[in-house]
Amino acid sequence: MPDGRMAFLGDIYSIWLREMTRYVRARSRVITSLITPLLWLIIFGTGFSSALSVGGTGGSNYINFLAPGILGMVVLFTGMFSGMSVMFDKEFGFLKEILVAPVSRTSIVIGKALGGTTQGAIQGVLIFGLSYFIGVRISGTLGLAGAIVLILVTMFFIGMGFVGLGISIASRIENIEGFQVVMNLLVLPIFFLSGAFFPVTSLPAWMKALVDINPLAYGVDALRYAVTGLHSYALTTDLAVVVGFFVLMMIVGSILFRNVH
């Protein structure tokens, strides 16, 4: 392999390694970040599956229906937060150290994205493992191995995509206060309109339109297909959208990040 490409991969690895060192160090944050999704899953999931049988959710097993949605949520939150950590690096000065180093901006974006995605995947796997104890089972048609591969692949692409989106936004906003605004005005709607809680097939047209332009909806749909066998879009559509989202966000993130100083 040519030297330039080796250096590029080396830089990606270095950035990834820093993200992971920080992640492993913040153990308490890792644990608390597991609590929110588990609360959703246990309380919300159990509450709804005992209160009613939601049509189109695969009968009474609402928890099984909800679990892939919560996986999507974990990847979304971890990814966005990780991407926007660029802003904290800026605030605390560390970004300068990275920006003046002889590394390309693209390798920084990809390294960060891989870091955030790895964290999201670790959390997703932990939550999915724990959810076994509240009755979540892989019951799709892909078999266990196939389901796990599809889950990991999907988490990878949406994770990378949302870190890219986070970096893009962080590259454009100047102050840390903007972070809260983005989290509330962008991340929550993306989550609520992803079909994580309810099937998206029989929604009113305006809401369906919003769901259709939400990349996470396709990610959740693919995850749900892997776990339960249920889906609202074709699997090929799901995969095409999440891969497209990943590619687009890496490009946009790299371009916007180039203008950060």
Add this chain to the structure above:
Amino acid sequence: MKAIETKDLVKRFEDVEAVKGINLEIEEGELFGLLGPNGAGKTTTISMLCTITNPTSGSASVFGHDVKKESSTVRGMIGIVFQDPSLDDNLTGKENLDFHGRLYKVPRNEIAGRINEVLELVELADKANVIVKKYSGGMKRRLEIARGLLHHPRVLFLDEPTLGLDPQTRLHIWEYIEKLNREKKITMILTTHYMDEADKLCDRIAIIDHGQIVAMDTPENLKHDVGGDVVTMTVPHGSEQLKTKLEQLEFVKSAQLVDGTLRLSVEKGETAIPIFMDVARQEGIAVPSIALHEPTLEDIFIKYTGREIRAQEAASGFAAYHGPGRR
């Protein structure tokens, strides 16, 4: 080949021209100081030399490599110690250095040795595995200097290396800087608004004001320029007339009135003081104190800019620490 060379270097931000045509030639191994008040354009100049910001016009090169066209070559040759902290507080000192080593492609089989070497140099070897969050301000600064050296740069930029540090730590850092420059022959460009720092450390100094170099020479030559003695008198408000009177005395070379202090450059201070006191008495002006000293860089700065550097620093230094968006 010059270590640093700039030609008519200009940086314009929207409506402000921060750097207005700077020409510099810095030799290899030189310890060069950019001296000036906050906002004079020192950091902007350094940022352009470090490839952080692009010049609006003019050119700058590091060992013949253009900062704009060959920015990644330049980045590999230079080390930077920033004015504001730039460490990852959640990593240990060693991890910060290791990350730096990776980014700068320090060979992996050399990295452990080099980390030890630079940590020894700044006396932080025993803190290598402590999280940076727990370091004191002076320790962080030393770690940043160590980091700037890790990849064996040919030029090290130090932007206000002792800003906000206590006197003892400042002396310590000065020692490191001198040692490095002497032993490793690293070319160093340092910005400061501390006169004593520039005087003590630098081989040559450029005084920058309003984005322009107003004087450039060795500290000795600059001081020699002023020559003789400097008499400073504390005077009440409205002493302009006294200044005019004293200026007319034939042995007074120059006079500046800044913030209630009248500064007079004279050949022989001992004989000048009684005459000054007489004139003041005739004018009916009470002079609470009068002092005599050899010229310092402070006097030179005032001579060239007509302003005092410290008064400025006190005002803008406060904003730098408490203003929004910093640290």
